Amino acid sequence: MKLQGTMSVKNDELYIGGISCLELAKTYKTPLYVFDEQLARENCREYVKHFKVKEHRNRVAYAGKAFLPLHMCQLIKEEGLYLDVVSGGELYTAHKAQFPMENVLFHGNNKTIDEIKMGLELGVGRFVVDNYYELDLLEQFCKERGTSQAIYLRITPGIEAHTHDYIKTGQIDSKFGFTLTNGDLYECLASFHRYEHLQLVGLHAHIGSQIFDVEPFLDEVDIMMSLVKEIKETYGIQIREVDLGGGVGVYYTKNDQPKTIQQFCEAMIEKVEKSCQKLGINVPTLIVEPGRSIVANAGSTLYTVGSMKDIKDVRTYVSVDGGMTDNIRPSLYQARYECAIVNKMRTGDQKQVTIAGKCCESGDILITDVDIKGIETGDILIIASTGAYGYSMSSNYNKIPKAAVVSVQNGKSRVICKRQTLEELLALEVL
Template identity: 70%
Template sequence: MKLHGSMTIEDKILHIGGVNTLEIANKYSTPLYVLDEELVRKNCRDYVKHFKVKENKNKVAYAGKAFLPIYMCKIINEENLCLDVVSGGELYTAHKANFPMKNIFFHGNNKTTEEIKMGIELGVGKFVVDNFYELDLIESICKEKNTIQEIYFRITPGIEAHTHDYIKTGQIDSKFGFTLVNGDLFNAIKKLDEYNHIKLVGLHAHIGSQIFEIDPYMDEVDIMMDLVKEIKEEYNIEIKEIDLGGGIGVYYTKEDKPKSIKEFCESIIKRAETKCNKIGINIPTLVIEPGRSIVANAGSTLYTIGSIKDIKDVRTYVSVDGGMTDNIRPSLYQAGYECSIVNKMGQKNINQVTVAGKCCESGDILITETNIMDIKTGDILITTSTGAYGYSMASNYNKIPKPAVVSVYNGEEKIICKKQSYENMLELELNS
């Protein structure tokens, strides 16, 4: 198992952020999400530095869908990031965290009337408009409230990124955005003449998630800058900001070969400068929206091993006290993870096992056929790189409560999300 961030081994026990993982597993019970706050902050600072936020006034917007408790909003605000939200719930979380509304980008392919009203009333900085329906709604609500809203248009640039089909978004056949090839974007620009309460300031595109190659981003930069020039020449509208989305891949298993934050950022900035110089336009403010690459490797999940089922000459199932309710990605995407036993670090991996969850689903498998050290019931197993889309996609399937989240930092731990109790889980249910 690869060690990430502040992970260290002391007396064969795994520590994160200077905190003994065996001790916090016993203290807070399992399953338990553990957040390496030092690594989160380091990743944020790397993005701010290498994307030239201070020098060029570029923007890094954290993609909240990856992981967005109130405490995470506070971290990213302290680290000078903007925030990308995709729902009223995420927006409300940011509001309760006192996150600056002017630094929020409100995404979503089907924002409800209530969500749009909330965003306008709270003073969201930019709406990323996905379709004509939303465009009309924003104009209508802004007219009613006598205000002007800045927007981006989201486009589908027609770029095929090599990633899982469920997380491709830049190709033409997508539910997101105005399509270039059929003229939707330019029809939307023409409709702006009908509106007095909307101001177009930027374009947005997102080509997918868990992308390891840089070339698709270079293609995206070229397409977006060509659009900036065309829109200025044809419609006399100056596009001041270009949002290239997120999707930068991270390490989950040894098969993954991610590029560094520095390499991605510098490549994008260099390509933008080169392209703008070539076609003779001013370089717009650049925006990127990393989520997974900030928080994935900073998160881990601790489990207690229960039953061990050895089917001779077939497979050994090691079952833990969590599963698809706290990490749906293996079942949904066939995502791979690494694991270990926190109090046996450094021992040889002598057993091949399949780590199974406790849900009443045969597909509730966290890791298939992984090599691990000698194990027994009661051991604490850790899966790494669960910081993105673990807690945020957790569910109460089988009426299983959601785990707690503990932040560890400089030798101290802090509960940032309480463990859900059975009573919490039933609070909205009625018996009459």
Template identity: 75%
Template sequence: MKLHGNMSIKNNTLYIGGVSCVDLANKYSTPLYIFDENLIRENCREYRKYFKVDENSNKVAYAGKAFLTLYMCNLIKEENLCLDVVSGGELYTAHKANFPMENILFHGNNKTIDEIKMGIKLGVGRFVVDNFYELDIIEEICKENNKIQEIYFRITPGIEAHTHDYIKTGQIDSKFGFALINGDLYEAIEKLSKYKHIKLVGLHAHIGSQIFDIQPFIDEVDIMIDLIKEIKEKYNIDLKEIDLGGGIGVYYTKEDKPKTIKEFCEAIINRTEVKCKEIGIKVPTLIIEPGRSISANAGSTLYTIGSIKDIKNVRTYVSVDGGMTDNIRPSLYKAGYECSIVNKMKYEKVNNVTVAGKCCESGDILITHANIMDIESGDILITTSTGAYGYSMASNYNKIPKPAVVMVSNGKANLVCKRQTYDELLELELI
């Protein structure tokens, strides 16, 4: 198992941020999400540095869908990042955390009327508009409130990156955005004259998630820069902002070969400068929206091992006290993870096992083939790189309460989300 960030081994025990994982499991119980706060902050600072936020006035917007809590909102605010939200719930979380609304980008392919009203009322900086329906609603609500709303148009640039089908978004056949190939974007631009309370200031595209190759992002830059020039020449609209979305891949298993934040940012910055010089336009303000690459490797999940079932000549199932309710990605995407036993870190790995969850589903498998040390019931198992789309996609399937979340740094643990109780599980139900 690869050690990330501020992980270390002392006396056969895994520590994160200077805190023993055994102690964390004993104090907070399991399943338990653990976040290396210093690693999150280091990733934020790398993005700001290499994306030239201070030098070029570019912007880095954390994609809240990866992991968003009140504490995370404050952390992102302290690190001077913007925030990308995709729902009323995420927006409300940011609002309650006193996140600056002008630094929020509001995404979503089917924002509800109530969500749009909330965004306009709270004063979000940019709506990333996905369709004609949304344009009409924004105009109507802004007119009622005597406001002008700045927007981006989300486009589908026709780039099909190599990633899982469920997380491809840049190809033409997508539920997201205005397509280029059928003229939808141009029709939307032509209709802008009738919208008196909407101001188009930029374009947005997102080509997918967990992408390791930089070339699709370079292609995206070329398409977006060409569009900026075309729109200026054809419609006399001077767009000064380009949002390239997120999508940089991260390490989950040894098969993954991710680029560094530095490599990713420098490739985009350099290509943008070259492309703008080639076609003779001013370099626009660039925005990127990393989520996974900020939080994924900073997060881990602890479980307590329960039953161990050895089916001779078939496989050994090692069952833990969590599963698809706290990490749906293996069941949804066949996502791979690494694991170890936190109280036996220097033991020889001798067994090939399948790590199974406790849900009443045959597909509730966290890791199909895990080479792991001798284990016994009661051991504490860790899966790493669960900081993105673990807690945010957690569910109460089988009436299982959601786990707690702790942030660790400099030898201290800070509880940022309490474990859900059975009473809290039922508090919205009526007899």
């Protein structure tokens, strides 16, 4: 297993943030999400530095869907990031964390009436609009309020990045945005004058997730900068802000070869400057929306090993006390991870096993056919790089309570999400 962030091995035992994983499991029980706060903050600072936030007034908007407890809202506020939310729940979380609403971008292809009204009442900085339905509702509510609202139009630029089909969003066949290649965007722009209470200040595109190649992003830059010029010349609308989305790939296994944050940002900035120079336009304010690449490697999950089933000449199943309820990605995306036994990091006989969850589903498999050292019932297993879409996509399937999240840094730990109790599990149910 590759060591990430503040992970270190002392006397064959794994530490994160200066704390023994065995001690974390003993103190907080398992399953347990462990959040390496130092690594998350370092990733934020890398984006701020290399995306030229201070020099060019560009913006890094953290994609909250990856992981958004109250503590994460506070962290990104302290690190000078904006926030990308996609629901009323995420927006309310930001509000309760006292995140500055003017620094919030509100996404979503089907915002409800209540969500739109909440966004307007709280003073969201930018609505990222996907369709006429939302345009019409925003216009109606702003007219009633006697206010105006700054918006971005989300477009689908027709770029197909090499990633899982479920997380492609930039290609033509997508539920998101106004399609560029079939003329939908241009029809919207031609009629935009009727939205008297909306200010079109920017464009947004997002081409997918877990993308390792820089080239698709550079293609996106060319398309977006050309649009800025075309929209000004044809419709008289000055696009001041361009949101290039997120989707930067991260390391999960040795088969992954991601670019660094610096490589990604510098390539994007350089391409924008060259493209704008060639087109003869001013460089707009740029926005990027990383989520996974900030928190994925900063999170790990600890489990206790339970039953072991050795099927001769087939495989050995090792079951843990969590599974698809705390990490749905292997079942949903066939996502791959690395793992280890936290007190057998360097020693022990290696054996190939399949890590299974405890849910009543044959598809509840966390890792298939992985080589691991000295695994036994009662061991503490760690699965690395679960910081993105682990906790945020967790569920109560099989009536399993949600796991706790503990933040570690400089030898100290604290709970940032409590473990759900059985009473809390039934809190919304009525006899």
